[in-house]
Amino acid sequence: MxxxxxxxxxxxxxxxxxxxxxxxxxxxxxxxxxxxxxxxxxxxxxxxxxxxxxxTPTSQVYVSKLERVINTSSESLVVLGTTGPEQSPTNWWLVLYCLGVIVSLFLLVMKFYKLNILTSFSFKSVLKNQKIVTLPNSSQAFSFWNTIYLGDQLNAEEKKQIVTHEIVHVEQKHSLDQLFFEILKVVLWWNPMMYIYQSRITILHEYLADAAVVSTIEKRNYIEQLLNSAFQTQEITFVNQFFNKSLIKKRIFMLQKSKSKxxxxxxxxxxxxxxxxxxxxxxSIEASSTITRSSIENSTNNIDESTSNFFASGEPICPNENSEYNGKLNNYLKLYNGKSSEAIVDIVSTETSKKVRTVYITQNTTQFVRNIPEGTYKLNVVYGKDYAEKQIDGECKAYFTNQIAIETNPNILDFKIVKTKKRINVPSYSLSIDLKNKNQKKTINEEATSSKNVNPKISKKVIKRGAEPKCPNQNAQYDTKIDNYLKITAGKDADVILTLTSLENQKVVRTIHVKTNQVYIARNIPEGTYEYSVIYGDDYAEKTIDNICMAYFKNVKKSEKGVPKLDYNTVRTKKGLNVPSYNLKLEYTPETKK
Structure with a gap:
């Protein structure tokens, strides 16, 4: 929206x-x-x-990157609550919009009320087959709908010219234009262009009426009357006012202007x-799509469809009526949708096959799904456009009237809490989904292969860069064809040395030193399964033991092994590749001291 x-x-x-x-x-x-x-x-x-x-045509080529975020912190008072439905938060933007509509509608009603008061307490007559309302003790002159309003202080000559002018407004139905913009101003009260448009149409109405008048009377006399006008006008924006000081100069200029060729x-x-x-x-398929209310014919299954709510993206209310939340679990699933298509993602429990959340994501949009109950889940993804909702067997479901592709993501997302003696690991995930163009036959990861003995000389720049010290990484392994990463965030109380070891051959493929309050991203990790060990401390140093250079801290605060194993094996499917990456948040706090 x-x-x-x-x-x-x-x-x-x-x-x-x-x-x-x-x-x-x-x-x-x-x-x-x-x-x-x-x-x-x-x-x-x-x-x-x-x-x-x-x-732009699209095809069903699916590529995703999966990032698992592991929050590592000291164990504290953590109570896992029961899982239950959670009410959607108030849409304050919608509340603000509705308040604006109410205020604008009230102001419009007051204008009609003010006009009705003027009509009720004034003398009414008919002149030249037009309804005339004479305003007592007034020199005003204006018209609305099929009625002309004249002040009783105007002389006969002025009334004659004014009536001729206002009859044009009445006959050409200028009030319809004014009412049209008044309604637009109620609905689009926030839009300044509506007010500018109305000002343009108002002066145009005067040009039309003036042009009709000067075709029947002397132009010079008419202009002189406008110049001599010193009348006050009624503050009702949708009436056609004869004596509007701010418009008189423009009207005279247009009266003196030659007709356009x-x-x-x-x-x-x-x-x-x-x-x-x-x-x-x-x-264009790259443009943000609009959400339309749509309907389909009743099928043999007696589908009762309801139109969709207007929202930009997120968790729509109707399909999430029975969704499950655990407000005491601070986990999340971060979903990024690419530019090619809108997407509907169903988060389904692998244990019960029950859908726990439905997420609608527009193009080029990131959506966070939070408070997911413990368990393992899979994702069902539908690509398309023209979002809608329907009732099937009493259950509200989201769908696209123009469906492009359906995909079941091969990744199993494990949201189970891992408890150790001193830590609680709360998993979260970051997933990128996209529907690629047919012509895009290769992706950056399509040629990814397992690489266990990559020549380190090829990646000297990588070894020298950032938080990967040269000496401990002499035999480090890299695969530059794989665009994966390990993101490490160090806490504020200690530096971190992380050693990444292959479970297949027990070789150290990467040693990383991250200082306090810093973030480092290690890239191009070869395919395989790894364990990692972490040392917290300060005063970084290096030493050589049995011709192997090792990193260590002179002041060691704590050493430990990471509980979750890091699986960097690329998952190949019929429609694309899933390239896993990880995000480790390593925090040493006083509670973890020995």
């Missing part, structure tokens, strides 16, 4: 800039009226229009490339 609102605002600015530059000073008043009336509507409609010929109408053709450009943008 925010993207849709931004799109409409940009389109309206574009149309109005085009009007001010090319059409505002022309005397094609009827054409300009059509322009100002329809371009705001087009701006609201265009984001929903997607022309297939202008869209017919050839100038070709400037309206500039709308064509602008509209084509807008439709190309909205039809």
């Amino acid at each position: 925010p993207h849709y609102l931004l799109q409409t605002l940009i389109f309206q600015v574009l149309f109005l800039v085009l009007y001010d530059i090319f059409h505002k000073k022309d005397t094609f008043f009827i054409w300009n009226r059509i322009y100002l009336t329809f371009t705001p509507i087009l701006s609201l409609i265009f984001p929903f229009i997607k022309i297939q010929a202008l869209s 017919t050839i100038a109408k070709f400037k309206y053709l500039l709308l064509a490339p602008v509209i084509i450009g807008i439709l190309s943008y909205t039809s």
Whole structure:
């Protein structure tokens, strides 16, 4: 929704800039009226229009990167609560919008009330087949709908010219334009372009009426009357006021202006490339898609469908009515969706086959799913566009009316808490999903192969870089064809030395030294399964034992082995590759001291 609102605002600015530059000073008043009336509507409609010929085709090539985040901290008062449904948080943006609509609607009603009071306490008559309301002790003059309002202090000559002017407003139904923009201002109260559009249409109405009047009376006399006007006007924005001081100068200028040449109408053709450009943008598969309310025919299974709620992305209310949360577990699943398609992700328990959460993600969007109950889960991913919801056998389900692909992610996400004597490991995950183009036949990881004895000379730059000291990493192993990583975050109370050892041959493939309050990312780790050991301390040093260079701390605070094993084996599926990565948060606190 925010993207849709931004799109409409940009389109309206574009149309109005085009009007001010090319059409505002022309005397094609009827054409300009059509322009100002329809371009705001087009701006609201265009984001929903997607022309297939202008869209980018996609295919079902699935590539994901899985990152497991392991929070390691000292064991403290941690109580695991029961799992149950959790109410969705209040949408304060929606509340703010509704308050704005209520206030704007109230102001509009007050304008009608004020106009009704003027009508009720004034004398009514008919002049030239027009309903006239005479305002006592007033010199005002304006019209609304089929009624002309005249102050009783106006002289006969003024009334004659004013009535001729206001009859044009009445006959050309200018009040319809004003009411149209008043309604838009209620619905789009936050949009400044609605107020600017109304000001443009108001002065245009005066140009139309003035042009009609000077065709029947002397132009000079009419201009003199406008110059001599010193009347106050009624503060009702949707009435057509005759004596509006802020508009008189513009009206006189336009009255003295020569009629625009017919050839100038070709400037309206500039709308064509602008509209084509807008439709190309909205039809592009890379553009943020809009959420539409859609319906389908009842099938033999008696599907009862309900229209979708308007939201940008996240956990929609209806499909998550029976979702499960554990507010005392501070874990998360971070989902990033690429630019090619929207996605619906169902988080399904492998133990009970029950869906615990449904997540809708727009293109180029990251969504966090938090408070996931303990257990192991798999992900069912649907790619498509035009999000909707329906009831099947009493259960609300999310789906796409235009479905592109279905994928079951091969990764099993283990959200079980790992307890040790001194630590609690709370797993979280980061998963990237995307639907790639057919022409993108290779990915950065597609040629990834197991590499156990990579020549370290090839990766000298990597060995010298960052927190991987040269001496302990003389025999380190790298596979530059694999774009994986191990992200290490050290706490504030101790430096960290992490040693990554292969479980297959017990060789150390990487030694990493991370200082306090720093983050380091080790990359290009060969395929395999690893264990890691951690030393907390300070005063880093190196020593050689049996021709092997080792890193150590002169002041060791604690040593331990990591509980979870790090599986860096790339998972190959029919539709792509899953490349695992990990995020270790290593914190030494006073409670862990021996």
